[in-house]
Amino acid sequence: MAASEYLDERIETATHEEIQKLQDARLAKQLDYLFVRSVFYQEKFRAADLRREHYRCLGDLQRFPFTTKEELRESQAAFPPLGKHIAADLDDIIRVQSSTGTTGKPSFVGLTRRDAEVWTKATARSFYTQGLRKPDIVIHAAGLTLFAGGLPVKDAIEFAGAMFVPIGTGASEKALYAIQLLKANAMHCTPSYAAYFADWVRREAEIEPRELGLKKIFCGAEPGAGIPAVRAKLQADWGARVTEGLGNADMVPIIFSECPDQSGMHFNVPEYVFAEIVDPESGESLPIETGVTGELVYTSLERECVPLLRFRTRDRVTVLGTECRCGRTGFKLRCVGRMDDMLIVLGVNVFPSAVKDVVSGFHPQTTGEIQIVLDEPGPKVAPPMKVVAEYADAACDLTALRTEIERKIKAVLTVSASVNLVAPGTLPRYEMKGQLVKKAYENKVAV
């Protein structure tokens, strides 16, 4: 593959040893910074009886404690404005973003000028990995306020020299107009929006989405683009290559990115982030080998404002490979879902996205939209798991379809489900992140 397929060839094609050496040096420097600048980590280290000299090389990192989202929330609440975990002067922070943008009180993440530059370079590399090139015209149909997939993406796409078209959410009419007028060939959005917008274009503009000429759809912020049946439908609808990225608002907006080989997302910012996969129960660090599944844990290697050590993301991932036809050496994974969304049916772990994959596989007999209804708070769910799914126009025998879907869920996910088929358009569509679980118990009247 030509050198121009990489934005930063030296890093993207480096050997395991080269990366390890680089990360070793960077982590040592970051720890020097933490021991001097971070009150939050000074206290954590003291409590764990850890001194700077306990870290000599990457292997020593496992002796260091994890950092959790709850700690960051508590830190922000107890030490406003940005928590005890910020390690830069407030005066040097040029922007805040948020790790939840849609509901509830946001948890803020500060960026110094240097942090913003790192975010820009990291995010630009991600888009380049996904196939973005300078002449591309990219419709940004996602948030542009606190959402970490917004402004950093604007900076990154401009940095890469492509054209950024800031549309935002809830503006499908403007998105359509911009795509048509500018002859845009690319779009960045959540997979939920890509699905929603395809329906919208068909219904409101009476245009087949694929006629709009988008060739690259860059997805993120939730699983979806990586779910095989969901991706297949999106690609068919849009006539476009759909790729996905995965990141973390507290760390770097996009850390893993899928190359056009579409065989998983590459870890491709090794100079900014050290990534581990741990057993979510034991916290033990797992080897990064094909087939390994666990929780992603990140450590900042170059961060001024929010330098996090062994941050547990709650993202459940599976390693898909350690090499690729594209030549990138960063290992590849797929995100199965958030640990918080995981359900347990008679001891079996089930991610809502996996149920969506099974039901979407029945397209065109189903629309692919589902909702899992919980009568009691999870994660434990008494069988059969209640699944509401939309049939589609091609469905003729609903009774047979229902039985088939239940059989398939049992076969693939080894849990029993009871499927309720509803008319197309019944379930809610989302312009931002999708919600696959309905907490029916929240509306129950207390007895």
Place this chain on the structure above:
Amino acid sequence: MAASEYLDERIETATHEEIQKLQDARLAKQLDYLFVRSVFYQEKFRAADLRREHYRCLGDLQRFPFTTKEELRESQAAFPPLGKHIAADLDDIIRVQSSTGTTGKPSFVGLTRRDAEVWTKATARSFYTQGLRKPDIVIHAAGLTLFAGGLPVKDAIEFAGAMFVPIGTGASEKALYAIQLLKANAMHCTPSYAAYFADWVRREAEIEPRELGLKKIFCGAEPGAGIPAVRAKLQADWGARVTEGLGNADMVPIIFSECPDQSGMHFNVPEYVFAEIVDPESGESLPIETGVTGELVYTSLERECVPLLRFRTRDRVTVLGTECRCGRTGFKLRCVGRMDDMLIVLGVNVFPSAVKDVVSGFHPQTTGEIQIVLDEPGPKVAPPMKVVAEYADAACDLTALRTEIERKIKAVLTVSASVNLVAPGTLPRYEMKGQLVKKAYENKVAV
């Protein structure tokens, strides 16, 4: 005043002669560019029988034709994507913004990397002139998508080293939370939103706006902050200094900016824009002297994608002075309103903002909210002009108040008005730009 009061002291305090020399050289270079790169202007110049040698110095500019917004709209429609008037390669455009963001089909404005840098520097200087400094924490409660007062402001505030908090519109709860948590001391928004948000904070959070601690409110996108009675109310509500800026999405987002002296907006980007004030009827260029009123006309001095020559803004302005206690040498003005909004009552020009000023002057007997009702399309309005205004809690005798307001409108604006007083909260509030005119005729049933 200390040197640190200027972001670019050399430019901001330059003499008239220094600026003229600078603009002369830059305009010559920009014209070289137009004659080579702009098909739009090549055609316009040919039609007017103008050749490059007709321009030797700034004084010659008056021989060159105006450019109107209609021409740009037609150019975009006839030569998509961005019109015949773009003078850069599509591949070199890194972003589009829009000159209307809220309604209808947007008219797009492209930016090359160099254009974006110019916008950033110009906009940063504007905020600095208004008193923004590095330690400031700025809540951005305005659009962040196509709106030209959005992303360019983000870039500018970060460039100046202050903290940018991207809240957007329609998110008052988040804005309040961010102000409280981050102890923000500054806000950027439309004057309509500053008024709306003050009401919202009182009503929804039961907090007096001034208790929130904002000290600087930067306004723009519509007149309002410069209307004396409106400003006085905003400043009293918020306990903050309110300043305003004026710009143009097709040209530079902020071109005129008010210093803390609050005696009008300084022209303070003379190296990027040449500004004229013309008689809107005759098109004759007027001298820039205190008291002169006319239409603002801009010429790009450094622009790659959309280099406009003598662009008629439709902004009606009055020159307030040519020197200032702040030491800046750029002349000062106030924007009276958009020419398109101007009404004519028996030959007298009336801007809705002037009516709002009169009514707001009756605060606390009025809320300051008004609406002018048109029964026929303007600009000519048969007297008496219909004004709906909200009384406020302090009003006791509504009949007397009504008579007083009518008398004051007649005295100040020399037109007769019929005032209809309605209860506080009756008229619509706007989170983006306000609408002072109600086109009642649009809802009339055809006979």
